[in-house]
Structure formats: structure tokens, C-alpha cells
Amino acid sequence: MTDQAYNFAYLDEQTKRMIRRAILKGLAIPGYQVPFASREMPMPYGWGTGGVQVSAAILTPDDTFKVIDQGADDTTNAVSIRSFFERTAGVATTTATSAASVIQTRHRIPEEPLTEDQILVYQVPIPEPLRFLEPRESETRKMHSLEEYGLMHVKLYEDISRHGHIATSYAYPVKVEERYVMDPSPIPKFDNPKLGDMAAIQLFGAGREQRIYALPPYTQVVSLDFEDHPFEATKADQVCGLCGATDSYLDEVIVDDAGGRLFCCSDTDYCTARRAQGHQGPAFLDSEAVA
């Protein structure tokens, strides 16, 4: 009964207009963090309140919605956000990347290339890439406006001096259109090359920090690095145990208490689709051998 009391997609129309204005401004200035009046959402901060508000503002009744959490469609966060919009917006949902028009994601970009008809919405915990180097917000804003990004390289310098290589493996800072340095949200740096020149619109929402930023289609995005320590998109040096993919980002799963491990695609939809096509990974071959 209370369901009927909600507006389409939970937020009221004025709030959605406010968020859409922030999104448009973000698209006009790629990489710039636009402040917006983030609302209380019926979920805790850190569960994707920013992403949910952005999704609510852009969803239409004709959209097909997909939610992924660390690449998976079936984890708590993904399931609860998907059912939230099923209830409050009544939109169709899917787990197939190609069938979705709006994809809300936490920590991954789907393996399957996105198209111009799709929108990718990221959940962002900390939008400010300079936060842990310079705690003053007033100062980081000034650094953004004056394009003073030397400090970002200090972080990479510290990585190399301590580990011998750039050890930052997620939330790897990027420069957008040679202007703003942006935190791509905690996606693995394996996904960084996909950020640039993407056909889909990419929107980033940070609920607690009250910031929205965006990348319009086909934006230039460059990962920061040193001349003698160039950027490298890394992944586990394995193949997917389930579908045998060699080019996808892998999760390492502990499968027993005797040190048994399984590497498998973190993008569950990609993995499932490949298996449906008949691909098989070494994990199946092993288990058949045992059986």
C-alpha cells in the first residue's frame, strides 16, 4: 500500500530536476565535481546512495535496468538496489549487459563493450582523488581550479619508492581531456583503459560527499604515470576457471580449507554468456577428471 505513495523511482520530481541539472553540468565539464543536494535514501551511506539518486533521476518507464556489484549481478548490494527500482519505478530489469539501457555499477565496468544507447552509473565513495594527500577541501578545490596536480604524482612516486612499481591497483587517478584529475571510483586499474573513448555516457554519483561528475561519450581519459614507469592495466595472470576467458578481470575465490583456489571472471554475466556458448574453463576439466 505504501508503494503507491512513492513517486516514480522514489525521488520527487523537484529533486530529480536538481540532480539532472548537476548531471548536465557535469557532462558539460567532464571530470569536474558538481556539488548537489544529496537526499537521504532508504539505505546506508556506502551502499550506493549516490548511484541510486543518479539512476532515479535518469530512469524512464521504458528503461531496462541492470545493477552490478564488483561485477556480479547476484550479490546483496546488486540484488537490493535492483529490487528497490523494481518496486519504486516498476522498470524492467535484466542481468544481461547488452539488454540493459541503464547500468548501475559498483567497482567494475562490464567486460562487454557498451553502446551509445546505454548509460553507466557509478557508485562513488570518495570523489576527491587528492583527499588522502590534502585533507582540506578548500585547498583541493583550489588545486583543481588552478590545475595544480603535482601532488597526485607524489602518491605515485611513493608507490614506486616503496614497492618498486606503481602499486595503486584500484581507484587509479586519471586526467580527463587534459584538464581535471578524476577519481574513477574504486574500479580496478584493469578497467581504466575502458573509461576513455567509451560510447556510453558515464555518470558518477557520491551520495555522502554530495558530488556528481560525468564523462560524456568518447571523452579522452588518460591514466597518470611516469615516463619511466608507464601505466599498466593489470589482472591476475590466470584464465577463468569456469569459462576459460583470458582477457577478463578475475576474482580469486577460496574454495576449500586446504588452500584450493579458483580464479573466475568477476563479471558474472560475461562468464555465464560464455559458458552458454560452450566455453569451458580448467576448473570443469579438473572436476571431470576427478569424477
Place this chain on the structure above:
Amino acid sequence: MTPLLSVNGVTKRYGAHIGCADVSFELYPGEVMGVVGESGSGKSTLLNCMAGHLTPDAGQVIFDTRTDGPRDTLTMSEPERRMLGRTDWAFVHQHARDGLRMGVSAGGNVGERLMAVGERHYGDIRGKATDWLERVEIASNRVDDRPTTFSGGMQQRLQIARNLVTGPRLVFMDEPTGGLDVSVQARLLDLLRGLVRDMGLSAIIVTHDLAVVRLLADRLMVMKNGHVVEAGLTDQVLDDPQHAYSQLLVSSVLQV
């Protein structure tokens, strides 16, 4: 010869209270100017006004920039002033903690200014950082240690290295030897004197320690209650003070 820095009638008030009033002087390339006075005499206010940390209520601070010649830094745009702040200018704080990033290694601290002006080659940055650590007498195997593991004197030397790495032409120093014990002070002064002479630096040193200016400064200004009461060559002012306050200051130095 064009003065590197000319200060005209710089005045800063804190409400009804005077920070510094109508200070004017000129600093020529390669010259070291000392500013002495008791606590609250306006030395630090003057220094912060010149370095762009405070905005004076009146006056001009004209710096001879590399590209455009003499320009008033107070009417410059903020990006230009901040660019000066990390290229041609350097600021050595009294407390090294104010001038260093304590969570970043010594090498990162020295390298920050290089990266801020666009160096993007890790090997070069590290090489220069190591070189500068050695120049300020910090062993090169400490390059990856954090400043928190350094002694007070080492932190101060690290701060100096971090400031001088981009080859500035003008260094502002606020009590660079304050809070250090005398033997460490002597070593730091020796180092500073060497660097100033080798690099042909111009410097403005604010201190209440007359021994520091005797060693480092060519010229001296004595401040009291925000006003400059006496100015001249260091030896002249210290050996033959004219103003009553300068006489008091010189006679207050403890003799061992």
C-alpha cells in the same frame, strides 16, 4: 641594476592593532637581508605579506620575474602568484612540520616541487632528490624514510632541500634555526651560508637571534611595534647601533 624585490609602504593592520606599518626596502640579487626584533614586532607579518600568505592593507611588493620583469605580486592573479611560490620563491618555516608533508617519504617531499612544475620522470626526480639530500647532509639511504623518523635538525635541513630543489631566486626564512640546539644550529647556519653563496640566492631572514643575522645577512632591519626603527649594513648596525631599541637589543645578547 634592477632590485630583485622592492617593497613599498607595506602596511598590515589586524583591526585597530598594527601588524607592520609603512615598510619599504629594496633587495638586490645575491643579497641577504635580515629582519630582527622582539616577539610581536611585526617581523613575521611582514614576511608573510611579502610571500603572499597575507594580503597587506596597503603597499606594493614588486618582484623582478624571469619572464615579464618587475611586477607587483599583490595585483598578480592567484595562479601566477602560486606558480612563483613553487618556482622562483621558497619559504622555510620555523617549524619543519609546517613546511613538510609528514606522511610522505623524504624523497617524495623533495620531489613534490619538481612534480609540481611538470617533471614526470621517476628516475630523474629520485636522482635529484637524492642529490639534494646529500647536499643538506642527509645520508642518501634515508631517502625513503618519512620525516617523522628524522631529528629536528634533519627535518629542518630536509625542508631546506625541498625548497631549494627547483633553484629559486628568493628564499623567505622564518626563524630557520628556532627550536634547534646550538650545535645543530651552527651546522645548519654553516650549511645555509654555503648554499646561499654557492647558488647566489637572495634571502630574507626573519629572526630574533642576532648571531644568525651576523653570520648570514648582508643588511639588517630592526623592527619594533610594526615599524622599522633602524636599517643598514649588518656589521654597522650591530657594532654601532643608533636607535635606543637597537642598542637594547644588542646589549641584551648573553655573553658566554
